[in-house]
Amino acid sequence: xxxxxxxxxxxxxxxxxxxxxxxxxxxxxxxxxxxxxxxxxxxxxxxxxxxxxxxxxxxxxxxxxxxxxxxxxxxxxxxxxxxxxxxxxxxxxxxxxxxxxxxxxxxxxxxxxxxxxxxxxxxxxxxxxxxxxxxxxxxxxxx
Amino acid sequence: xxxxxxxxxxxxxxxxxxxxxxxxxxxxxxxxxxxxxxxxxxxxxxxxxxxxxxxxxxxxxxxxxxxxxxxxxxxxxxxxxxxxxxxxxxxxxxxxxxxxxxxxxxxxxxxxxxxxxxxxxxxxxxxxxxxxxxxxxxxxxxxxxx
Numbered sequence: 001x002x003x004x005x006x007x008x009x010x011x012x013x014x015x016x017x018x019x020x021x022x023x024x025x026x027x028x029x030x031x032x033x034x035x036x037x038x039x040x041x042x043x044x045x046x047x048x049x050x051x052x053x054x055x056x057x058x059x060x061x062x063x064x065x066x067x068x069x070x071x072x073x074x075x076x077x078x079x080x081x082x083x084x085x086x087x088x089x090x091x092x093x094x095x096x097x098x099x100x101x102x103x104x105x106x107x108x109x110x111x112x113x114x115x116x117x118x119x120x121x122x123x124x125x126x127x128x129x130x131x132x133x134x135x136x137x138x139x140x141x142x143x
Numbered sequence: 144x145x146x147x148x149x150x151x152x153x154x155x156x157x158x159x160x161x162x163x164x165x166x167x168x169x170x171x172x173x174x175x176x177x178x179x180x181x182x183x184x185x186x187x188x189x190x191x192x193x194x195x196x197x198x199x200x201x202x203x204x205x206x207x208x209x210x211x212x213x214x215x216x217x218x219x220x221x222x223x224x225x226x227x228x229x230x231x232x233x234x235x236x237x238x239x240x241x242x243x244x245x246x247x248x249x250x251x252x253x254x255x256x257x258x259x260x261x262x263x264x265x266x267x268x269x270x271x272x273x274x275x276x277x278x279x280x281x282x283x284x285x286x287x288x289x
Binding site (some may be wrong): 010011012014020022023026032040041043044048049053066069075077078085087107114121127128130134135137142 | 145151152153156157158159160162164165166168169170171172173175176177178179181183184186188189190192193196207208212215217218219220221222223224225226227230232233234236237238239243244245246247248250252253255256268269271274275276277278279280281283285
């Protein structure tokens, strides 16, 4: 059951990731710089998340957060930011037709790094490898 | 290799490994805190970038109309909050590789939108791409059923 729950969540996240750019595109059609739009979008999520964390009582647990977890959460945030900056930078100087397909290969990097870094919790068999490759090639062809 | 290709590879690499760092973080901290930390860092990076690079700086925000704010707020809610929340939450139940691969199929949604709403027609390579993506997703999902 939990297997299906994880897959349903991943599928729904894909739907959210697919619909969000439609709204962002409508916003960007006004001529607004992507960084400004990004700040509004990120700021909205941040404010809602702070309210949620505050009213659900999860802010109280912050002092007990372990340094190990905090360190990796910060690294994850930095990686997100690096991706954001390099993506916009690449889009501004390169061809969209080249930049977007290359960036779509990120599941391959996840698979590769996961295999070497968290082998104990990751099952990477031939089905996972073939499935991931099919998705990446399929997405590149669709764009 | 041109600089734009190098930047594209950096983007893919950073997107690819951020989920692994988050999975490691989620062993010690709750999902809400992990998302919050990520959003705070992104927020300050964007503030910094606007401060140093954007032509008009922060004064632009005064002139932005209500509907444009609305579009980006919906985009932010869907992408940064709901999308990421569901994506990171799925790490608790399935492997990162499967979760990342399934969630990376989002261009299919854009294609479906283009067909249904905009009435666009697909080229042959796009149809092949959809077929491959769906096959890959099916394979990953059936792998979970075993």
